[in-house]
Structure formats: structure tokens, C-alpha cells
Amino acid sequence: MNPVLSALLNLQEVDREIFKVEAELARLPDELSARAEALENRKAALEIKRRETAELRSSIQEIEHTTVGLRQRLKKLENESSNGTADASLIASYQHEMRNIKRNVSQAEDDGLKRLSRVEVLEAEIAEMDARIEEETATFAEFQSNVESETKDAEGRLAALQEKRSKRSSDGITASDLEVYKGLLKTRQGEALAELGDGLCEGCFVNLPKNIVVRLARGTELVQCPSCDRILFNY
Ligand SMILES: [Zn+2]
Known part of the structure; x- marks a missing residue:
């Protein structure tokens, strides 16, 4: 065989292994960051649900506050209508307002209930996601520590191969x-x-x-x- 080819084959024997280890060393951090990103995305999705829940809860409180005010007004109008001081036209106007208030209260209550059931759905989803994230965080930590030890191991193998490679001569190869x-x-x-x-x-x-x-x-x-x-x- 052509001596240049023999020398190249001799180098190839080690370089093939070096290539594999280098590819492994390049792949490991990529895998790690892909997993980290997936976990971050899940956390971000959870955060969106938490915010939606908080907004709904605060809107429910506002609705409750409004209906309390409406009921107080209703009570006052009922008293005014029945205490005998109001004339017929004033009573008619009170009754008109009372009907409106009752309708508004009923709508607000329906709205509040709808929001509350949405909150319940969200909270169940949040609990599920929370548990999943906790699990995935543990898995990720384990994966990360594996990557660290695999990287260390690969670096050791690479150093040994490079040492071996440095002893192979490329004399005679232009x-x-x-x-x-x-x-x-x-x-x-x-x-x-x-x-x-x-x-x-x-x-x-x-x-x-x-x-x-x-x-x-x-x-x-x-x-x-x-x-x-x-x-x-x-x-
Ligand atoms: Zn070919």
C-alpha cells in the first residue's frame, strides 16, 4: 500500500474516535438546553393560568361588591315605598328602579357563577401542571447531573485520544x-x-x-x- 495511505489510515483510526467524542460533547449541552427550554415553556404556561385565575378572582370580588351595593339600594327603595310617605308617581318610579336593580343583580350573579366555575377549572389545571412541573424539575436535575458526569467522562476520553493522536506521525503526508x-x-x-x-x-x-x-x-x-x-x- 502507498505509505501515505497507510499513514492516513493510522491517523483515521484515532480521528474517527475523536470525531465521535467531540460530537457527543457538542450534543450534550444541546440536549440539556432543549430540555431546559421545554421546562421554562411549561412554567410560563402555568404563570399565564395563574394570572388568569387571579384576574377572575378579583373580578368576582368586584361583582360581589357591586351586588352588595345594589341590594342595599333595593332595601332602601323597598322601605321608601312602604313607609307611606311616597306618592303614587314616586312609588311607580321606585318600582321601576327596583325591577332594574333585581335584573342587574340576577345578571351579576350569573356572571359571577360563570367566572367561579372557570376559576375551578383553572385551579384543577394549575394543580395538575404544578405536579407535573415538580416532577419534570426533578427529572431535569437528574438529567443535568448525568450530563455533567457524561461530559466529564467524554472530556477524559477525548484527552486520552488526543494524547494517542499526538503520537501518530503524519510524516510523509503533504x-x-x-x-x-x-x-x-x-x-x-x-x-x-x-x-x-x-x-x-x-x-x-x-x-x-x-x-x-x-x-x-x-x-x-x-x-x-x-x-x-x-x-x-x-x-
Ligand atoms: Zn464514495
Whole structure:
């Protein structure tokens, strides 16, 4: 085998592992922040329900306050009508006002009851969400601590791999070939080389033209797959 290819294969053996660990290290914080965001969204939804409940409760209080005032007025009008001092036209006007007040009180009471039943629904939902958030907060804390230990572990593995990598020589590989190799590690998920097996690139499973196979067999240059660009090798 072309000695440059052998050297690249030697590097690839470690670089493949480095790529995996680096991908893991990039993924872990992403997963953590996605979960944190989901939890925050749930808390925000809960807060909206709490606010709606508080607003409803305060409007119910206002309604109660208003109906108390209306009832007092009603009582006063009833007294005025029955104490014998009012004349017929005044009594008629009192009665008109009393009818209006009764209607308003009845509407306000209906409205208050509707709001109260909405409050009950909301409070049940809030209790449920509260319990769920509490549970998810605990799960998140556990996940976070797992991520921390997995990160530590991955960092340790990465350091060991980098140490191992530093001992592998890239002597004999030209700077431009090394550049091509490193670029492929990135674009091809840590697999910069592909075996040529039976006229096929094992990296992308595309049939290779005859001239590629011939060039590779000659062993004098690096040959890349025309489809996936990986550096081809065979034993
Ligand atoms: Zn290919």
C-alpha cells in the first residue's frame, strides 16, 4: 500500500474516535438546553393560568361588591315605598328602579357563577401542571447531573485520544493531502477514507469507474471517490 495511505489510515483510526467524542460533547449541552427550554415553556404556561385565575378572582370580588351595593339600594327603595310617605308617581318610579336593580343583580350573579366555575377549572389545571412541573424539575436535575458526569467522562476520553493522536506521525503526508483529509473528517462525519471493494466505494456504495480502480492500483497518488470525495484505499 502507498505509505501515505497507510499513514492516513493510522491517523483515521484515532480521528474517527475523536470525531465521535467531540460530537457527543457538542450534543450534550444541546440536549440539556432543549430540555431546559421545554421546562421554562411549561412554567410560563402555568404563570399565564395563574394570572388568569387571579384576574377572575378579583373580578368576582368586584361583582360581589357591586351586588352588595345594589341590594342595599333595593332595601332602601323597598322601605321608601312602604313607609307611606311616597306618592303614587314616586312609588311607580321606585318600582321601576327596583325591577332594574333585581335584573342587574340576577345578571351579576350569573356572571359571577360563570367566572367561579372557570376559576375551578383553572385551579384543577394549575394543580395538575404544578405536579407535573415538580416532577419534570426533578427529572431535569437528574438529567443535568448525568450530563455533567457524561461530559466529564467524554472530556477524559477525548484527552486520552488526543494524547494517542499526538503520537501518530503524519510524516510523509503533504500539507495539502493532510488538509484534504482533515476537511473530509469534518464533511464525512469522521470517516475520511473509504475502502474500495469489488469496484465499489464502501463509503457511499457507488460503483467506481474503471480508471479510478486502475489509478488506485498503481499506488502512486491519493485517489478520491468521485461521488463522496473520500480518499480510497484497498488492501
Ligand atoms: Zn464514495
